[in-house]
Amino acid sequence: MSGQEARPIRRLLIANRGEIALRILRTAREMGIEVMAVYSEPDARALHSRLAERAIPLGGRTPAETYLDQDKLIAAAKSSGADAIHPGYGFLSENATFARRVSDEGLIWVGPPASAIEAMGDKIESRRRMQAAAVPLVPGGVSAIDDPEAAIVEAEAIGYPVALKAAGGGGGKGIRIVREASEIARAFRAASAEAVKAFGDGRIYLERYLDHPRHVEIQVMFDQHGNGVHLGERECSVQRRHQKLLEEAPSSAIDPAMRAAMGKAALDAGAAVDYVGAGTVEFLVSGNEFFFLEMNTRLQVEHPVTEMVTGLDLVREQIDVAGGARLSIAQEDVRFHGHSIEVRLNAEDPLRGFLPSTGIVKNLRWPSGPGVRIDAGLYRGMEVGLDYDPMLAKIIVWASDRPRAIERMRRALAELNVGGVKTGAPAAMAVLENEDFRRGHYDTHLLESMDLAATGGGEETPAAIAAALYRFHRSRRRALSLQADRGRAWLDRGRQRNSNWRNHGGAR
Numbered sequence: 001m002s003g004q005e006a007r008p009i010r011r012l013l014i015a016n017r018g019e020i021a022l023r024i025l026r027t028a029r030e031m032g033i034e035v036m037a038v039y040s041e042p043d044a045r046a047l048h049s050r051l052a053e054r055a056i057p058l059g060g061r062t063p064a065e066t067y068l069d070q071d072k073l074i075a076a077a078k079s080s081g082a083d084a085i086h087p088g089y090g091f092l093s094e095n096a097t098f099a100r101r102v103s104d105e106g107l108i109w110v111g112p113p114a115s116a117i118e119a120m121g122d123k124i125e126s127r128r129r130m131q132a133a134a135v136p137l138v139p140g141g142v143s144a145i146d147d148p149e150a151a152i153v154e155a156e157a158i159g160y161p162v163a164l165k166a167a168g169g170g171g172g173k174g175i176r177i178v179r180e181a182s183e184i185a186r187a188f189r190a191a192s193a194e195a196v197k198a199f200g201d202g203r204i205y206l207e208r209y210l211d212h213p214r215h216v217e218i219q220v221m222f223d224q225h226g227n228g229v230h231l232g233e234r235e236c237s238v239q240r241r242h243q244k245l246l247e248e249a250p251s252s253a254i255d256p257a258m259r260a261a262m263g264k265a266a267l268d269a270g271a272a273v274d275y276v277g278a279g280t281v282e283f284l285v286s287g288n289e290f291f292f293l294e295m296n297t298r299l300q301v302e303h304p305v306t307e308m309v310t311g312l313d314l315v316r317e318q319i320d321v322a323g324g325a326r327l328s329i330a331q332e333d334v335r336f337h338g339h340s341i342e343v344r345l346n347a348e349d350p351l352r353g354f355l356p357s358t359g360i361v362k363n364l365r366w367p368s369g370p371g372v373r374i375d376a377g378l379y380r381g382m383e384v385g386l387d388y389d390p391m392l393a394k395i396i397v398w399a400s401d402r403p404r405a406i407e408r409m410r411r412a413l414a415e416l417n418v419g420g421v422k423t424g425a426p427a428a429m430a431v432l433e434n435e436d437f438r439r440g441h442y443d444t445h446l447l448e449s450m451d452l453a454a455t456g457g458g459e460e461t462p463a464a465i466a467a468a469l470y471r472f473h474r475s476r477r478r479a480l481s482l483q484a485d486r487g488r489a490w491l492d493r494g495r496q497r498n499s500n501w502r503n504h505g506g507a508r
Contacts, residue, residue: 007324011084013036016067019378019393022047099114115273128142138291140162178209215282215285218232223325231312231314246428343413345394356390357423362380366415372396376393409432
């Protein structure tokens, strides 16, 4: 893509909420950019609306009435004098129609061109593009399947097990795994119905299902002058139902040679659609092979671990590139230092299949200290409901190597206290204590293979929380005893009781 005349961004409207709105706001402020926030009625007291130079009400409660209403968002940008819109992630961040409308209104879109969003958002079209660009693909079709009978024919050609996947979306929606022909009809109907609900598009395609892969993604960044760099990989295999719980960088499964090969494939993928801005190319790794899965045409939730090991601010690069600047670094300048881990803190109950948890945040204590970063929109008194995504915050740590990063995250989670709602923090603690994870020998089935209730990682009762903390502090050879009485539990260091520990991780 040829370069365009530079147009530095001076006033930025963030078309999002929560921690990602705060994340963008903070970098923009460091850049001297005036920030405009938008908010729904439930978010009137939210941190992003309180910290922005100007906050504009969207006049509604639900996402459809607010953060998904394109007319309201563009009107807010126009009325506030913004010259650019940053969509964050989720909501309209991968909506090509919105991206095109923003540009047509004379505003700067902080993201890739609408044409790239369309090409990569349609999984069938993206597979065709990747095939033409010689990017390794999981064996499968490059056309939509119209009915279960046609799916059976194609599955026989591909070989079982197969994955039935939604053509029009991602994020784990519209996916069903089938191991024999008798399962296809029901799986096809279920996947298509879910895809219609999630994306308004019921088309399905098939690809070979890899039983025990690693999910590894490459961060890329392109400018408007034809320059592109990859910023290494992130390991995202700790997930449930294709939803990530914990990410780390670098991956213990990737050596320098594979990193270079995957990086080249990711850059080839982006170049094939004339990409601009930050993007993530996701791969499945099986043995010494890797295969293109999809491209996320936005900033990823897990981008902080890349920032921690490279020292780069990806949001700053996004904003600069959108304004016409060249990338601040070349590929030979990219260096990786140490190891970083991120835990997504979701409002959910691991003991009950990670069902959503709601309530008022009654207490809040964040971890701190060396190498700990918190990206959060959470505050005491905040009401956690069902209108929005359950992710409350991200806890990120950095250390000089992977073992130290694991111990630092365990320490950080041990300090955490979120009262009033349940969170997935104990499940993350259980993962960090899992021997397969600690050795780096795990795949996308790790979490589902664990008995969270047995490890104490799924039940956010005081006893379970205290048990997890007991294991942590005993590993430090501290003289502690686990005490329990009348439904309460605590760790006892001689005669000194620390009653704060009993609410760790979201216990009520």
